[in-house]
Amino acid sequence: MVEKGVLSQSKMYFHTPSDFAKDALFYLSYSGTFCCSNDYIVERNNWNSYLFMIVKKGKMRIFYEEKEYIASENSFVFLNCYKPHKYQAEEETVFDWIHFSGNASEAYYNLLYEASGCVFSIANNYVIQDYMTSILHAAKENHVEEDAVSIYIHKILYELKKKSSEVDSLQFKSILEAINYIESSFHTQIKLQDIANCAGLSPYHFSRVFKKHLNCSPYQYLINFRINHAKELLQNTDLSIQEITYECGFNSVPHFIKIFKEHTELTPKKFRNLPF
Numbered sequence: 001m002v003e004k005g006v007l008s009q010s011k012m013y014f015h016t017p018s019d020f021a022k023d024a025l026f027y028l029s030y031s032g033t034f035c036c037s038n039d040y041i042v043e044r045n046n047w048n049s050y051l052f053m054i055v056k057k058g059k060m061r062i063f064y065e066e067k068e069y070i071a072s073e074n075s076f077v078f079l080n081c082y083k084p085h086k087y088q089a090e091e092e093t094v095f096d097w098i099h100f101s102g103n104a105s106e107a108y109y110n111l112l113y114e115a116s117g118c119v120f121s122i123a124n125n126y127v128i129q130d131y132m133t134s135i136l137h138a139a140k141e142n143h144v145e146e147d148a149v150s151i152y153i154h155k156i157l158y159e160l161k162k163k164s165s166e167v168d169s170l171q172f173k174s175i176l177e178a179i180n181y182i183e184s185s186f187h188t189q190i191k192l193q194d195i196a197n198c199a200g201l202s203p204y205h206f207s208r209v210f211k212k213h214l215n216c217s218p219y220q221y222l223i224n225f226r227i228n229h230a231k232e233l234l235q236n237t238d239l240s241i242q243e244i245t246y247e248c249g250f251n252s253v254p255h256f257i258k259i260f261k262e263h264t265e266l267t268p269k270k271f272r273n274l275p276f
Contacts, residue, residue: 005040058093
């Protein structure tokens with residue numbers, strides 16, 4: 001191997017896919033097992049394939065779409081190499097890899113990346129590792145049965161999709177905890193950090209996950225809940241505007257009136273007088 005940082009015990013295999021495979025299957029192009037020093041770095045604007053990588057030892061740093069990921073031992077990386085990307089070994093690292101493509105690759109990638117990013121933990125998933133081993137063994141023996149390899153790749157994608165669904169389920173439970181906190185504490189001066197703590201996530205990650213599931217930010221959800229509660233009080237009680245302001249968690253009457261009007265195009269007083 002002449003590539004910088006790739007050690008001599010590394011292996012690389014080549015396969016030229018058939019026209020049928022290109023038309024109908026997930027198809028293999030390159031694959032191998034690399035043993036690398038921390039000098040190993042790959043940076044490309046475009047490489048016409050998708051990449052599967054299993055980190056067996058060490059640590060890789062991944063840069064993709066202005067985000068940074070760490071892939072440590074027992075991590076699985078799925079990258080769209082048609083877009084600019086970079087990855088580098090942070091220490092002595094061993095990883096299995098395949099470059100592949102196929103008609104459904106982009107759709108699967110977009111689905112998985114949107115849900116979970118490009119790095120997955122597979123510490124307890126031996127099925128994915130077995131499928132990768134089977135693909136590499138076929139490539140090493142120069143006996144690639146294209147239909148079988150396509151099935152292995154599809155099964156890996158299926159396993160990743162299941163993992164993403166599990167992550168979504170856990171995330172949604174965290175979001176429900178946060179919603180319960182918002183709806184029980186909306187009348188106080190709660191902060192984003194307080195809500196994120198209920199979900200067990202950092203404020204940045206929590207905001208991203210919250211918006212993914214509810215199509216609004218945590219702040220927007222809080223304001224909407226306060227406004228809806230204010231509407232109920234305006235229509236169903238004789239509380240003054242000032243009392244409703246503080247009951248709904250707003251810190252001043254002018255601020256309450258401003259936010260209420262932004263959401264309803266009416267002042268609280270005009271809303272109270274509406275005939276329903």
